Amino acid sequence: MLVIQDLTKRFNGRWIMEDFDLTVPTNGFTVLIGPSGCGKSTLFDLLMGIVPMDRGQIAWQGEPIANLSTLAAYMQQRDLLLPWLSLEKNACLPAELSGVPARERTSQARALFAKLGLENFESYLPDRVSGGMRQRCALARTLMFARDLVLLDEPLSALDAITRRQLQAYLLLLQTEFNKSILMVTHDVDEALLLADDLLVLSAAPMRICERFRLDMPKPRRIDAPSLLEMKARVLARLEKEARW
Amino acid sequence: MKGSLYIPLILVGVVLTVWEVGCRWAGIPDFILPPPSRILTVAVADAALLLPHAGVTLVEILCGIGLALGAAIPLAVGMHARPAIEKALAPFLIASQAVPVFALAPLLVVWLGYGLASKVLMAAVIIFFPITVSLLEGFKSCDRNYRVLFDLMGASRWQALRKLYWPWALPYFFAGLKVGVSVATIGAVIGEWVGAQQGLGYLMIQANARLKVDLVFAAILWLSLMGVGLWVLVGIIEKRCLWWKAATGE
Ligand SMILES: Nc1ncnc2c1ncn2[C@@H]1O[C@H](COP(=O)(O)OP(=O)(O)OP(=O)(O)O)[C@@H](O)[C@H]1O
Ligand SMILES: [Mg+2]
Numbered sequence: 001m002l003v004i005q006d007l008t009k010r011f012n013g014r015w016i017m018e019d020f021d022l023t024v025p026t027n028g029f030t031v032l033i034g035p036s037g038c039g040k041s042t043l044f045d046l047l048m049g050i051v052p053m054d055r056g057q058i059a060w061q062g063e064p065i066a067n068l069s070t071l072a073a074y075m076q077q078r079d080l081l082l083p084w085l086s087l088e089k090n091a092c093l094p095a096e097l098s099g100v101p102a103r104e105r106t107s108q109a110r111a112l113f114a115k116l117g118l119e120n121f122e123s124y125l126p127d128r129v130s131g132g133m134r135q136r137c138a139l140a141r142t143l144m145f146a147r148d149l150v151l152l153d154e155p156l157s158a159l160d161a162i163t164r165r166q167l168q169a170y171l172l173l174l175q176t177e178f179n180k181s182i183l184m185v186t187h188d189v190d191e192a193l194l195l196a197d198d199l200l201v202l203s204a205a206p207m208r209i210c211e212r213f214r215l216d217m218p219k220p221r222r223i224d225a226p227s228l229l230e231m232k233a234r235v236l237a238r239l240e241k242e243a244r245w
Numbered sequence: 246m247k248g249s250l251y252i253p254l255i256l257v258g259v260v261l262t263v264w265e266v267g268c269r270w271a272g273i274p275d276f277i278l279p280p281p282s283r284i285l286t287v288a289v290a291d292a293a294l295l296l297p298h299a300g301v302t303l304v305e306i307l308c309g310i311g312l313a314l315g316a317a318i319p320l321a322v323g324m325h326a327r328p329a330i331e332k333a334l335a336p337f338l339i340a341s342q343a344v345p346v347f348a349l350a351p352l353l354v355v356w357l358g359y360g361l362a363s364k365v366l367m368a369a370v371i372i373f374f375p376i377t378v379s380l381l382e383g384f385k386s387c388d389r390n391y392r393v394l395f396d397l398m399g400a401s402r403w404q405a406l407r408k409l410y411w412p413w414a415l416p417y418f419f420a421g422l423k424v425g426v427s428v429a430t431i432g433a434v435i436g437e438w439v440g441a442q443q444g445l446g447y448l449m450i451q452a453n454a455r456l457k458v459d460l461v462f463a464a465i466l467w468l469s470l471m472g473v474g475l476w477v478l479v480g481i482i483e484k485r486c487l488w489w490k491a492a493t494g495e
Binding site: 076082 | 388390391393394395396397398399400404408409412489490492
């Protein structure tokens with residue numbers, strides 16, 4: 001379990017978050033949804049130690065830690081694939097830089113590519129494949145970090161609606177197949193409803209949790225299931241109450 | 246590609262024709278302005294005289310490029326890795342461009358003699374700046390998000406340089422190198438003008454003194470061919486190194 005307490009950050013005197021608390025259960029799929037500019041990406045940057053926090057505590061499995069840089073893999077909205085490396089070499093990069101032998105990391109990457117529907121595209125350059133494949137390659141690279149915790153910052157928002165629906169199934173694999181604990185940001189309510197165990201609606205800056213929705217329906221879910229439609233109405237109503245949404 | 250060559254070729258053809266016809270029609274003597282046909286004849290007929298000198302100049306240019314690369318690459322890497330180095334050296338780099346390099350030529354000949362060394366250094370001084378600046382610019386242009394990604398992957402400085410910054414900056418580097426090789430001939434020739442016993446620049450001075458203007462032009466022709474050849478060569482190497490750009494059709 002990841003426990004975040006009293007996280008506080010100011011940019012140029014403006015409060016982005018003040019005493020922000022958040023809990024991410026082990027092997028849970030926690031989704032954050034909130035207005036643009038409320039500080040979701042900043043939260044991830046703080047957690048990963050990319051941006052220093054003003055104040056706050058982080059604990060993973062009961063142990064206090066400075067940040068998640070060695071515990072979590074962070075997947076951003078942009079795929080950040082290197083255009084001069086093949087898809088496989090891109091995916092292998094985290095393993096390569098941490099000294100995993102070539103043969104071992106290649107076989108790991110091959111196995112992931114097979115699961116993510118990328119087999120036979122190992123040697124392709126990123127610019128020669130579709131946006132959906134690029135993002136799946138970025139997902140493979142995220143998994144090659146071999147971390148228990150995965151942070152996803154709008155991982156599918158750059159994709160068209162149809163590709164996004166397809167890739168949501170792959171994101172679900174993170175939980176069901178790879179047993180990760182996941183914290184994800186999205187703007188897509190349907191996506192949140194399909195994937196989340198816990199759905200947190202955030203306020204505009206300074207960011208806080210307005211409401212926590214618990215979703216116990218089994219996965220994979222259908223977006224037109226009555227229980228989900230009813231939940232969607234509640235989430236949308238809550239979001240509309242957030243004035244600046 | 247072929248279509249884009251038409252217009253320059255036509256332009257060159259027009260200029261040469263006007264030049265040729267003009268020289269003949271006005272009866273300009275060869276020791277003032279020889280017609281292109283005369284220059285071409287001399288360039289080919291006196292190849293035995295011109296080529297050894299051209300070879301010397303080429304060696305000077307190539308050594309100059311090598312020396313410039315040997316200094317520019319470590320310097321750019323150093324300035325990128327340690328902004329303090331950049332801050333300390335930037336004023337000198339810029340000042341070095343404010344000094345007319347040609348004014349240094351006589352000094353270099355005094356210090357390094359009439360041989361190869363003074364010309365090599367002269368060429369290197371001229372090429373060095375565009376390569377350093379463009380390479381540093383390339384390193385700096387690297388997207389912040391990629392840097393963060395490499396930090397999160399725990400990449401060492403060396404790994405980040407090899408896997409991220411260097412390939413990222415390579416197009417910038419080649420842009421600088423192309424500028425460099427196209428001005429490198431200038432450095433070598435100026436060096437030879439000031440004091441040398443061989444090289445195309447030396448030959449030009451000698452020929453000029455004897456009013457053999459056609460030989461001067463022939464030397465310029467060979468010099469230009471060398472410059473263009475180097476430029477094309479760098480282009481070929483660039484294509485090889487940036488194969489992934491060609492493969493993606495950028
Ligand atoms: N380095 C920075 N310096 C100053 N202000 C910043 C910095 N980074 C982010 N901000 C500000 O902090 C606020 C939150 O930004 P953040 O990117 O975290 O929002 P977000 O919730 O991820 O938005 P979006 O949904 O558009 O991605 C914004 O108002 C932004 O302008
Ligand atoms: Mg964001």
